[in-house]
Amino acid sequence: MRDLHLPLNQTQRVRLEAALHELQTLAPAAASAAAVTVADTIPVNHEDNILKGHGTTDQDGEVVATLCGVVERVNKLVYVRTLRARYKPEVGDIIVGRVIEIAPKRWRLEINFSQDAVLMLSSMNLPDGIQRRRTAVDELNMRSIFEENDVVCAEVRGFQHDGSLHLQARSQKYGKLKRGQLLTVPPYLVKRRKQHFHHLEQYDVDLILGCNGFIWVGEHVVVNEITTFNEDQEKLSAEVETFTPMETRKHICRLANAARVLSALGFTLTIELIIQTAEASLSSNVKINDMLGAEFYVQTAETEAKRRADLLGRKKGGAR
Amino acid sequence: MVGLSEGEKHFIRGGIAQDLRADGRTRLQFRAVTVETGIIPQANGSARVRMGATEVIASVKAELGKPTILHPGKGKVSIYVDCSPTAAPMFEGRGSEELSAELSVALQRCLLGGKSGAGAAIDLSSLIVIEGKACWDLYIDGLVVSSDGNLLDALAAAIKVALSDTGIPKVNVSLNAETDGEPEFDISDEDFLQFDTSSVPVIVTLTKVGKHYIVDATSEEESQMSSAVSVSVNRLGQICGMTKRGGAGLDPSVIFDMISVAKHVSQRFISLLDSEIAAAEAADAE
Amino acid sequence: MEHVNPLTGFRVDGRRPNEMRQLRGEVGVVSRADGSALFEMGNTRVIAAVYGPREIQNRSQQVNLKEALVRCEYRMAEFSTGDRRRKPKGDRRSTEISLVIRQTMEASILTHLMPHSQIDIFVQVLQADGGTRSACINAATLALADAGIPMKDIVTSCSAGYLCSTPLLDLNYIEDSAGGPDVTVGILAKMDKVTLLQMDAKLPMDTFETVMELATEGCKAIATYIREVLLENTKQLECQRG
Numbered sequence: 113m114r115d116l117h118l119p120l121n122q123t124q125r126v127r128l129e130a131a132l133h134e135l136q137t138l139a140p141a142a143a144s145a146a147a148v149t150v151a152d153t154i155p156v157n158h159e160d161n162i163l164k165g166h167g168t169t170d171q172d173g174e175v176v177a178t179l180c181g182v183v184e185r186v187n188k189l190v191y192v193r194t195l196r197a198r199y200k201p202e203v204g205d206i207i208v209g210r211v212i213e214i215a216p217k218r219w220r221l222e223i224n225f226s227q228d229a230v231l232m233l234s235s236m237n238l239p240d241g242i243q244r245r246r247t248a249v250d251e252l253n254m255r256s257i258f259e260e261n262d263v264v265c266a267e268v269r270g271f272q273h274d275g276s277l278h279l280q281a282r283s284q285k286y287g288k289l290k291r292g293q294l295l296t297v298p299p300y301l302v303k304r305r306k307q308h309f310h311h312l313e314q315y316d317v318d319l320i321l322g323c324n325g326f327i328w329v330g331e332h333v334v335v336n337e338i339t340t341f342n343e344d345q346e347k348l349s350a351e352v353e354t355f356t357p358m359e360t361r362k363h364i365c366r367l368a369n370a371a372r373v374l375s376a377l378g379f380t381l382t383i384e385l386i387i388q389t390a391e392a393s394l395s396s397n398v399k400i401n402d403m404l405g406a407e408f409y410v411q412t413a414e415t416e417a418k419r420r421a422d423l424l425g426r427k428k429g430g431a432r
Numbered sequence: 433m434v435g436l437s438e439g440e441k442h443f444i445r446g447g448i449a450q451d452l453r454a455d456g457r458t459r460l461q462f463r464a465v466t467v468e469t470g471i472i473p474q475a476n477g478s479a480r481v482r483m484g485a486t487e488v489i490a491s492v493k494a495e496l497g498k499p500t501i502l503h504p505g506k507g508k509v510s511i512y513v514d515c516s517p518t519a520a521p522m523f524e525g526r527g528s529e530e531l532s533a534e535l536s537v538a539l540q541r542c543l544l545g546g547k548s549g550a551g552a553a554i555d556l557s558s559l560i561v562i563e564g565k566a567c568w569d570l571y572i573d574g575l576v577v578s579s580d581g582n583l584l585d586a587l588a589a590a591i592k593v594a595l596s597d598t599g600i601p602k603v604n605v606s607l608n609a610e611t612d613g614e615p616e617f618d619i620s621d622e623d624f625l626q627f628d629t630s631s632v633p634v635i636v637t638l639t640k641v642g643k644h645y646i647v648d649a650t651s652e653e654e655s656q657m658s659s660a661v662s663v664s665v666n667r668l669g670q671i672c673g674m675t676k677r678g679g680a681g682l683d684p685s686v687i688f689d690m691i692s693v694a695k696h697v698s699q700r701f702i703s704l705l706d707s708e709i710a711a712a713e714a715a716d717a718e
Numbered sequence: 719m720e721h722v723n724p725l726t727g728f729r730v731d732g733r734r735p736n737e738m739r740q741l742r743g744e745v746g747v748v749s750r751a752d753g754s755a756l757f758e759m760g761n762t763r764v765i766a767a768v769y770g771p772r773e774i775q776n777r778s779q780q781v782n783l784k785e786a787l788v789r790c791e792y793r794m795a796e797f798s799t800g801d802r803r804r805k806p807k808g809d810r811r812s813t814e815i816s817l818v819i820r821q822t823m824e825a826s827i828l829t830h831l832m833p834h835s836q837i838d839i840f841v842q843v844l845q846a847d848g849g850t851r852s853a854c855i856n857a858a859t860l861a862l863a864d865a866g867i868p869m870k871d872i873v874t875s876c877s878a879g880y881l882c883s884t885p886l887l888d889l890n891y892i893e894d895s896a897g898g899p900d901v902t903v904g905i906l907a908k909m910d911k912v913t914l915l916q917m918d919a920k921l922p923m924d925t926f927e928t929v930m931e932l933a934t935e936g937c938k939a940i941a942t943y944i945r946e947v948l949l950e951n952t953k954q955l956e957c958q959r960g
Contacts (some may be wrong), residue, residue, distance in 0.1 A: 117482050135957055136954075142955045144957065147956060150871065150945075151907065167868065169870065171909065176908070177868055178868040178952070179868050180871065180949075181866075196753070197865065198770075198771060210435065226832045227773050227834045260435070261436055274833070289437075291440075292439070311910050316488070355449060356447075358452070366445075376960060400452070400456030401461060402456075403453060403456065416960070475797055485749045491795075514795065516842045517838075518748050518840045518842050519750070520750070521769045524791050524838070524840065570798075573797045575795050577842070580750070680738065
């Protein structure tokens with residue numbers, strides 16, 4: 113399986129296979145029946161006046177898939193929901209990106225999309241928090257807000273007519289992410305939800321599940337309503353001597369490794385599952401690094417299979 | 433290559449100082465290593481080594497050749513490394529040449545000794561068929577398929593495993609007068625001599641970040657290095673070669689300290705590889 | 719040398735004239751790429767990695783703003799051939815194969831859906847035993863599908879030759895270098911259109927037709943196999959996702 117080059121021993125291999133097989137049987141039969149590959153014909157009733165959506169094309173009157181994925185039908189719309197692919201943005205998505213370039217009045221960000229995204233100086237709150245016109249001085253000070261390579265959290269604002277993507281960061285919760293690590297997972301593993309920022313108080317950790325598959329796990333930052341440029345600079349120089357506290361760092365690494373394991377196994381990354389996995393490792397005394405070892409992968413797969421089976425059982429019970 | 437923000441760099445440096453790296457490893461801990469042998473059937477020996485997201489392939493080909501006049505009692509070995517663009521788009525075209533050359537030369541230095549080949553970690557005299565007339569030329573090729581730091585150590589490990597997988601055909605030499613004393617070779621298809629790899633060293637690279645040094649750095653960690661020392665150590669704990677990279681100067685006492693740490697770590701790494709080789713051979717036999 | 723046994727009709731490696739070598743395809747072999755695949759045809763083994771679609775890196779290469787730029791590089795590993803000879807990088811043969819693969823894949827990728835972007839396809843030959851360009855195209859198709867890049871159709875390629883008055887499917891290195899013609903065909907499998915056609919020796923017109931038909935059949939068989947691999951992979955991903 114992808115990304116899983118584990119030195120499994122015989123029993124572990126059997127257990128992993130069993131768990132994965134269990135997952136396969138638990139999945140709704142419709143899902144695997146609706147799976148298509150490139151150039152597969154999608155059966156439709158042409159009298160219905162269907163609308164061809166993402167991942168489909170017309171070939172000699174037939175609807176044909178142009179991607180691998182799962183066929184979804186919403187009323188008249190037929191489209192292919194992709195699995196592994198680059199990020200497909202939607203307005204309002206919360207994303208994590210990395211600054212690539214500073215251009216006049218704008219930053220360009222890498223966000224795992226087919227193009228760089230643009231964050232205009234005018235689409236973000238200034239550090240002084242005052243609503244006003246952007247001056248030439250602000251433009252010159254852009255680098256004090258975000259530098260090249262900075263990791264930034266923002267929201268998808270919309271598309272321009274030329275197909276490029278615009279972002280905005282008009283709230284204190286958006287902005288630069290400082291101390292922590294950035295993971296990348298396939299975007300299909302992150303579900304769109306109400307909440308993408310998670311401040312895990314019990315660990316003093318911020319975890320942001322970007323819709324674009326960039327996941328930030330870092331030290332919790334207290335949002336100050338007013339921070340000025342100078343303060344920001346001073347903090348950075350003082351930071352050099354003050355590393356992340358050991359306890360927090362342990363939590364960050366544990367959560368990050370939990371996310372790594374789940375993504376390698378191809379499980380949807382929800383905040384609950386990440387925390388559960390991290391807690392499971394803690395309660396069974398697995399060292400942080402050993403979470404990336406074969407045994408923990410197998411354990412996680414088994415736990416997930418069991419969880420889904422329970423979920424299904426409960427649903428069925430409720431239906432009766 | 434890797435762009436990191438100030439905050440991330442700080443986090444990495446802090447992790448190394450506190451002995452808890454981003455993936456939970458301690459400073460002297462390796463990533464999980466997996467080994468496969470015999471993956472290139474056309475070669476005399478081959479191996480694939482994975483360390484985290486780093487993946488390299490090494491192949492050994494043996495061809496009959498002539499020893500040089502200066503060293504009639506020694507075979508020849510050449511090491512050449514290529515970085516495939518599949519590992520990173522920056523390796524396309526001529527983009528990999530510099531790194532490939534750096535890795536090739538570092539491996540030659542650590543495994544083959546100087547020009548005379550006297551200090552070579554691979555026993556060159558075992559490659560001789562007839563002194564002064566015929567010897568085996570070993571062509572060792574490394575290929576970086578996926579790159580996430582610590583390429584040198586991974587390549588050296590792959591070469592070590594590939595050599596242990598290498599069978600050199602038995603040669604029957606018949607000298608006859610008709611061909612003016614030129615020997616005729618009868619290369620056996622069935623009988624192979626196993627290459628003695630007990631003395632082939634491994635390379636351990638210690639990457640210095642801040643005040644501390646780490647083994648098996650990922651590419652993110654490598655981007656924070658001030659300097660790195662690669663030491664090749666064999667099973668007996670002898671140092672076979674050394675390379676220092678990176679701009680920052682090192683205090684000699686720090687270097688001695690790093691060497692002794694490398695020596696210690698290398699023994700662990702060798703036994704790790706040994707067990708992986710045994711497992712790979714068992715898997716092959718199945 | 720006899721490439722087809724006149725009595726039994728079997729080829730040197732034990733295949734029937736219209737029999738393909740063992741196929742094996744696997745997606746997701748390079749962890750850092752957007753899409754990747756391994757493809758084997760007998761002893762020929764190649765890896766393909768796809769990076770992108772991503773922002774155009776070198777703006778001077780941009781030809782058409784409204785379409786994605788497709789780039790390709792073909793490389794042979796030093797140890798991939800039987801006799802080990804140092805070849806300079808970017809020799810003519812590699813350049814030509816890079817171009818062929820690029821054009822063949824470009825015919826299928828829906829480039830207009832990804833404006834202002836570029837797609838890089840890198841193919842690395844690990845073992846060459848005849849039919850490398852076909853194997854590369856098949857691997858590239860798998861890798862592109864794995865990267866979730868929209869395509870009109872599955873592109874596959876296969877070669878066929880004509881030796882000892884017998885049309886032979888999927889030539890290996892010995893058969894390829896035997897002096898007979900080598901017809902390499904690439905098709906868009908569903909639309910039944912030929913996108914690549916190369917032949918390097920003389921052949922009577924009517925024989926050419928049968929040889930090309932044989933190669934086309936081979937392409938279709940490969941397309942069926944590739945779709946199986948992709949469908950299996952898609953189902954697995956969907957089931958695990960939950």
